[in-house]
């Protein structure tokens with residue numbers, strides 16, 4: 013388990029962290045989302061002791077990372093995929109990390125295979141694409157077989173196949189009972205991956221929510237209706253739907269489930285050629301949550317609750 017509480021950090025006049033507080037639970041992928049500059053990387057750097065907070069604390073399994081004897085056995089992290097010695101082979105890069113951390117090289121070939129770099133382990137890492145470097149960074153994070161992982165923007169530079177691969181890996185690591193924290197500035201990247209999301213903005217938490225519950229409450233479920241009947245939209249508006257005009261003969265309905273739309277149209281004898289429901293996405297949830305946070309901030313200055 014990773015927990016941060018009340019983290020504050022300034023860089024000169026820039027407030028990077030302004031009371032950042034959340035926990036990452038075992039057996040879950042927790043997405044850490046927010047726009048550029050929200051404080052995600054700084055939080056992660058504080059967790060591994062690379063930045064010292066002005067206030068607050070960060071704990072890994074209940075202890076500060078720097079106090080752990082073999083920290084990579086407790087937390088594996090990927091903070092900067094570019095941080096490698098370009099002339100070293102991928103395998104030697106991992107061996108060097110393993111030895112410097114007192115881990116021994118026994119797992120090096122295993123983690124190379126796990127991230128799909130088994131065939132290129134003897135190639136110089138300096139020639140790797142960003143996607144391959146991300147994979148190598150993830151391999152390094154896995155070296156200590158840790159119960160917790162923290163990956164900063166691992167989707168960066170990944171091609172579509174790489175994105176699908178990393179989603180599967182994150183799910184697998186969580187299903188093994190590990191606590192997984194993964195940051196992204198794109199909520200959509202975490203779709204079908206994160207169990208929980210922590211949304212940051214300006215150094216603090218805007219929302220800290222279970223994804224399934226979040227999607228159930230988001231009004232993003234929209235229904236597209238196609239009907240040649242001019243009164244179709246009015247009938248649905250009369251039943252409580254909010255109508256957004258679309259292309260010729262089509263419009264979308266908010267506030268009613270697809271089944272309700274069909275029932276209302278049938279009840280009024282309105283013919284239609286299409287009724288299609290769209291599941292709310294994490295992107296919908298993000299927009300709704302951040303909109304609420306903006307309203308909340310406007311009304312009450314101070315920390316924003318989840």
Ligand SMILES: Nc1ncnc2c1ncn2[C@@H]1O[C@H](COP(=O)(O)OP(=O)(O)OP(=O)(O)O)[C@@H](O)[C@H]1O
Pocket residue numbers: 023026027028046047048049050051052053054055197
């Ligand atoms: N070493 C530093 N010196 C000065 N300012 C810094 C430093 N590190 C971070 N900052 C500033 O702190 C704020 C938070 O940055 P941080 O990198 O943590 O955000 P982020 O959410 O990770 O953003 P991104 O998605 O761009 O990586 C930004 O305004 C950034 O410019």
